[in-house]
Amino acid sequence: MELSGRTGAGRSVGSAGSVEELMELLHDCRGAWDTPDRSGDPVDLHDHALQTAHLLRRSHPADKELQVAGLVHDLGHVLRPGDDAGHADTAARAVRSLLGARVARLVELHVAAKRYLAAVEPDRTLSPQSALTLRAQGGVMGPAEAAAFARDPLAEDAVTLRRADDAGKVVGLDAGVMDDWRPVLELVAERAGQPSDRGR
DSSP states (O other), rough: OOOOBBBBBBBOOOOOOOOHHHHHHHHTTTTTOSTSSSOOOOOOHHHHHHHHHHHHHHHHHTOHHHHHHHHHHHTHHHHHHHOOOTHHHHHHHHHHHHHHHHHHHHHHHHHHHHHHHHOOTTTOOOHHHHHHHHTTTTOOHHHHHHHHHSSSSSHHHHHHHHHHHHOOOTOOOOOOOGGGHHHHHHHHHHHHHHOOTOOO
């Protein structure tokens, strides 16, 4: 299912079939917010995506999949506005076929990583919106759930993504432009076995 065409509350929910479609969706994040009434985070989803990806590029310059996961992790807010509890799963489904299983799994785990960090670092400060949505997303993990999360092979990377997610909410920070990420998305898509948009 393509992502082209809007529904009443956002785009139709399916999977991004090409880097071009994904770029269109990322550009649609400009002026879109994590909460429809703009009561949530202080930057729009476009700036948040760029800041998160920029932080991951700086801390993990060789891990293109992790950077891309940071870029696309909140697309569920555009695809299903208001669905805080399910936005990670929605975004993961949208990018899995294009960007591969690891990127999708990291996107899927970024909410679980918040719940995990709330358990193992109880004094850690969350943004007011993240603290509010934590309850809707299952709350702080209990000991057994936290132990199970820590055993996931991608747990460490998911926590890294989560920390960048939490830090990437600075009003006015210049984190580059979205089009600069097209070659990285093309590279990750090629590695995932998808045809490139290059040369079109």
